[in-house]
Ligand SMILES: Nc1ncnc2c1ncn2[C@@H]1O[C@H](COP(=O)(O)OP(=O)(O)O)[C@@H](O)[C@H]1O
C-alpha cells in the first residue's frame with residue numbers, strides 16, 4: 013500500500029494527514045496550533061509543521077507530500093534564503109490604503125480584474141508589498157524573493173536553500189495580484205509597481221508535477237475543492253477563520269466589482285471565490301461573550317425563533333473584505349427588552365454569519381455559477397445550529413460531509429495524483445455526508461440586508 017501525505021497550514025493550526033494513495037483511506041493524522049495575530053513569523057509555521065508531522069507518526073514511509081496553506085501571506089526572503097520579516101497574513105488589513113492606491117494606478121478595478129482576475133484588497137499579496145515599500149524600505153532593500161506560505165513550507169521541507177528552488181502552484185499564485193489566470197504568466201510589471209523592484213518568484217508547477225517527493229501544493233481553498241472532490245453544480249462553503257464560497261469553473265473570470273476573485277484551481281481549471289474575514293471566530297466570540305461552550309451556543313441558537321425576533325447581527329468584527337470595508341466594525345440591530353437574551357444573540361450570530369455567506373453565494377450565482385447543492389466544510393460547519401440553519405438561509409440544499417480535514421485531504425489527493433502519473437486526480441471513495449433540508453426563511457436575509465450597511469468604522 014503506497015502512502016501519501018497532505019498538509020494544511022491554515023490560519024489557526026497545522027494539520028497533517030497520511031492516506032492510502034489508491035483508496036484515500038485515512039491511515040494517521042496529526043495537528044499543532046499556530047500563534048494568534050495577523051503578523052506571524054514563518055518559523056512558527058515550521059515549528060507547528062514539525063510538531064504536526066511528529067503527531068502524525070512521521071512521514072518517512074510516504075511516497076509523496078503536498079502542502080496546502082492559507083492564501084496570500086507575504087513571505088519575504090533575503091539572498092541567503094533567510095526570512096526578512098514576519099509574514100503579513102491574508103487577514104491583516106494594514107494595506108487597505110495601498111489597495112486603493114494600486115487600484116487607481118493601473119486605471120481602476122476593471123483593469124486589475126482583467127489583468128489578474130482580482131481587484132486589489134488588503135488581503136492580496138500585492139498590496140502587502142506596496143505597504144512594505146511605503147513603510148519599511150530597509151526590508152525591501154533586503155528582499156530578494158517573495159513567496160507564499162505553502163511555497164515556503166514546501167521549500168523548507170524539501171531542504172531548499174537556493175531561491176531558484178522555490179516553487180508554487182497555479183491556485184496559490186493566482187491570489188498574489190501579480191499573476192494572470194488568463195495567460196498563466198507572472199505580471200512582473202505589477203510586482204514592480206507595488207514593490208518598486210522585481211525580485212525572484214517561485215516557479216509555477218502544474219497540478220500533478222512532482223519535485224523529488226513533493227507535489228505542487230495549493231492554496232487552502234483549492235485544496236479543499238480537491239478534498240471534497242467538488243463537481244459541477246457544487247458550491248463549497250467553508251467556515252474557518254475565513255468564510256469562503258467557491259466553485260470549480262472551466263474558464264477564468266474577471267469581476268470588476270471585486271466581490272468575486274478569479275482564482276485558478278488545483279486541477280488545471282479555475283476557482284471563482286468569495287472570501288470574508290469573519291466566520292468561525294464570530295461564533296467563538298459570541299460563545300465567549302455569553303460564557304458558554306460552542307455546543308451550548310448551538311443549543312441556544314436553535315432555541316430562538318428564526319430571525320431572532322428582528323435581532324440582526326452584522327458580523328464585521330475584524331473589518332471586512334467582502335464587502336470591502338476594512339475599517340468597519342460589527343453591529344447588532346433590533347435590540348429590545350425581549351430580544352436582549354442569550355438565545356436571541358446566539359441565533360443572530362449564526363444567522364448573521366450565514367447571511368454574509370449567502371451574499372457570497374449570490375455573487376457566484378450572478379456570474380453564472382450553477383448551484384445544485386452547497387457543501388459545508390470547515391471548523392464552524394461542525395456546529396449543529398450552523399448545519400440546521402444553513403439551508404434555510406441559503407435557499408439551497410446543503411450537504412455536510414462528515415468531519416475531516418478537507419484541505420489536508422485535498423493536498424494528499426494531489427500527492428497521490430502526482431505519484432500516479434495519471435491525467436486526473438484519483439477517484440477516492442465517496443464522502444460520508446449528511447443532507448440537510450429546511451424551509452427557506454427569506455425574511456432573515458431581508459432583515460439582514462436592510463441593516464447590513466449600518467455599521468460604524470473603528
Ligand atoms: N463544533 C464546533 N462548532 C463551532 N465552531 C467550531 C467547532 N469546532 C471547531 N470550530 C471552530 O473552527 C475554527 C477552526 O476551523 P478551521 O477550519 O480549522 O480554521 P482555519 O482553517 O481558519 O484554521 C475555530 O474558530 C474553532 O473554534
Ligand SMILES: O=C(CO)[C@@H](O)[C@H](O)COP(=O)(O)O
Pocket residue numbers: 022023024081082083084102135187231232233252253254255256287
Ligand atoms: O484569503 C483567503 C482566501 O482568499 C482565506 O480563505 C485564507 O486562505 C485563509 O483560510 P483559512 O485559514 O481561514 O481556512
